[in-house]
Every structure is written in structure tokens, then in C-alpha cells.
Amino acid sequence: MPATPRFSLPLLAMAQAQKEVTHNEALTLLDALVHAVIEAGPQADPPATPVEGCCWLVGPDATAAWAGKEDAVAIWTSGGWRFVLPRAAMRVSRLADGASLRFDGESWIEPPSIAGAAGGSTIDSEARSVLAALILLLEAHGLLISG
Template sequence: MSEDQTPRLGLPLLHIGQAGKELTHNEALARLDIVVAGVVEDIDVAVPPADPAPGQCWIVGAQPGGEWVGHAGAIAGWADGGWRFIAASSGLSLWCRARARHVTFNSAWEDGVVRATRVIVDGVPVIGARQPAISSPAGGATIDAEARGTITAMLAAMRTHGLIA
């Protein structure tokens, strides 16, 4: 951490004897307003909108233009006094209005990626660890019996995953 800002969000810090502390404090609040329970209008946007409303945010694309030049991948938030840019840190997750889902920063912005060891819906595990492969039927005089065995194994795997009761 530098003496001037916090390490993760780059929030400006107050100093003893500092004049105009309210400016530093208000800047920190504006930045927090962008990322705490954050919502962005869209991701991978190259050019700032013409008439943003206070509080609206976007994730800047890889080839930004206009006032966003030099801020690729950052969160751009419009507030009194102009644009505020927040560099993303690993694990930061924001709601994207345009896509109606969360986007998460993990070395780069990820859209539509869900990382989990299991998924639980209404208290019921529906996706768990991968089950062993099910062998395809091979050989034998009565193919129907082998097909039934394979179907039975598939159904057992689906039950294990919680996909069927």
C-alpha cells in the first residue's frame, strides 16, 4: 500500500494536516459507489457514451477511444466532475445490465463463466463431481440387455448429479 491510496481499489487516503480533506473523502466515496454492489451498463465498450447519467458505469474495452484512452479493462463510472476509473482486481464481480448476468475479473473480464465445485438449487445438489465414464455396449448376443445396462448406468449417474430423482 502506498501512502496515498489503498492497494486494491486505489482509494485516496487522508493525511494528518491535509487541507481539503473533504475532497479526498468524497473521491473515495465516489469510487466505492462504483464497485460496492456494482452494476455496469455493459462490458467491452470502446467509446464513452455521449450523455451518461451520474452513477452509470461501463467496463472499458481493449481498444478504448475518447476520454477512455489508456483505461482498457477498467471500470469507468460517471460522477460529478467527470469519469472515475477503477482498475479491476481478481475476484471483483459486477452485475451487467445489458447481459443480465454477473461478469467477474480473473486476470481479464469473464462473461458467462461460472466457477464452482458444485451447484445447489433449493437445497438439492444438481451438479457435482464428474462421474466415471460409462462404457458403450460392445459384443454380446443380446444387444438389448447391454443397452439396458448402459441406460441404467446413465440414469444412475444422472441421479448422482441430482439431475433426476
Template sequence: MSDETSVRLGLPLLQSGQAQKEMFHNEALTLLDLAVQPVVESVGMNAPPTAPVAGICWVIGTAPSGAWTGQAQALAGWSEAGWRFIAARDGMAAWSLVDGAIARFSDGAWTVGRVSGTEVVLGGNVVVGARQAAIADPAGGSTTDAAARAAIISILAALRTHGLIAR
């Protein structure tokens, strides 16, 4: 941590004997307002809007221009004092209004609407867990039921397509 800013969000820290501490405190609060549970208009916009409204935020794209130059993939928020930026860090998430989904920053990029985890739990019950081994399509047998076989093949295809069993 530097003596002047916080480690993760780069918030300005108060210094002993510092004049006008309220300015630094207010700047830190403005940046926290942008960073905590952000809701953004969109993800990946490269040019700032022409008439931003105070309190509205965006996730900047990879080739920013204008007032956003040098702030690739950062959170950008307009305040009454101008643009404020928070650099993206792995694990950051923001609700994207235009997409109606969560955007997450990981491995140097924002992804929208992607959910990852190890299982899905509904009502306390695991309904989707780890991927299972491949299951072969039915073949052979002494009695062949074409309709049942077609149904089983369709079920297996759906499970493979959704990634629930290996191909």
C-alpha cells in the same frame, strides 16, 4: 500501501495536516460507490457514451478511446465531476444489465455469464458434483433391445455434452 492511496482500490487517503480533507474523503466515497457491488450498463465498450448520466457505470473494453484511453478493462463511472475509474482486479464481479448476468474479472479478462465452482447445491443437496469417469456406450449382450440401447446412448451423449462425464 503508499502513503497517498489504498492498496487494492487506489482510494485517496487523508494525510495529517492536509488541507481540504473533505475533497479526498468525497473522492474516496465516489470511488467506493463505483466499486462496491457494481451494476454496469455493458461489458467491453471501448468508446465512452456521448451523454453519460451520473451514477451509471460500464466495464471498458480492451481498446479504449477518448476519455477512456489508458483505462482498458477498468470499471468506469460517470460522476458530476467527470469520469472515475477503478482498475480491474482478479475476483471483481459486476452485474451486466445488457447481458442479465454476472461479469467476472479473472486472469486478465472479463467473462460474462460464466459460472464456475466445484458443485451445485440445491435445497442442501449436491445435484452436480465433480466430473465422473467416462462410460462406454452399450454393446453386446445376449438380448439386444434397440430402443433401450438408443435411449442409453442419448443419455450418455447428453451427459458428455454437458461435461458431467468424460468423453
């Protein structure tokens, strides 16, 4: 079946019967991938009671229905699991903590953890408040997780 080059979305073929099946499959994948949000992950085990339309990142040593699908975005649909292999620079947001994860071509990278300003012999309260505000803004955008 012909597919798009980036995410292997199914394409309609000339004189294809039941075009709605192919079209609906592509819409299901697009619904999950545009502004992708994951429930959790990377994790090895599929959730016990997934909700239709929700996504997870498949981690190393995946089990059960996820076996052999490491690093994929797992999407639960009315027809079961759908898997999309990530491309380099793909990003997803994790609902659990708001982190913005990025696929570097080999694995999913979580944002670095940054602690607040501390220490030093000269204490500059204005500089520390600016740093704290900057860290809060970066956390709000999902670019950092404070430690």
C-alpha cells in the same frame, strides 16, 4: 497521496487541507464499486450521454476519454470520468442481461452459454425438467446465459 492497497481509494493525510475533497472522492468510488453494476461493456467507446453514478467496462482499443484505460471500470461523476483498475476475482453485474462478469486477472470473463437438454435415444421428461429448472436458477443468479 496515500491510497488503499486494493482499489487505490484516497486516504486522508495528517494536517491535510480540504479533507472533504479526498473523503468525497473515496465515497464516490465506493458508491460505484460496492455491489458493482455496469450499464454495458466491455466496450471501446464512451457513451454519448452518460448519467452520473453509472458505470461501464472499458474494452480493448478504447477511444476518446477511455483511451489507455482498457479493462477498467469507468464511472461517470459530476467531475467527469473516474477509472478503477480491476483486481483478480472482481465481479460486476451487467444491467443489459443480468450477467455476472468476473475479472480473471487479465480480462473480463462472461458466463458460459448453456443450451437446454436435447437429443439422446431415451427421453426422460423428469430429468429434462430438473435440468431446465437448474438452468433457470443459474440464470437468475447471473451465473449462466442460456443459448
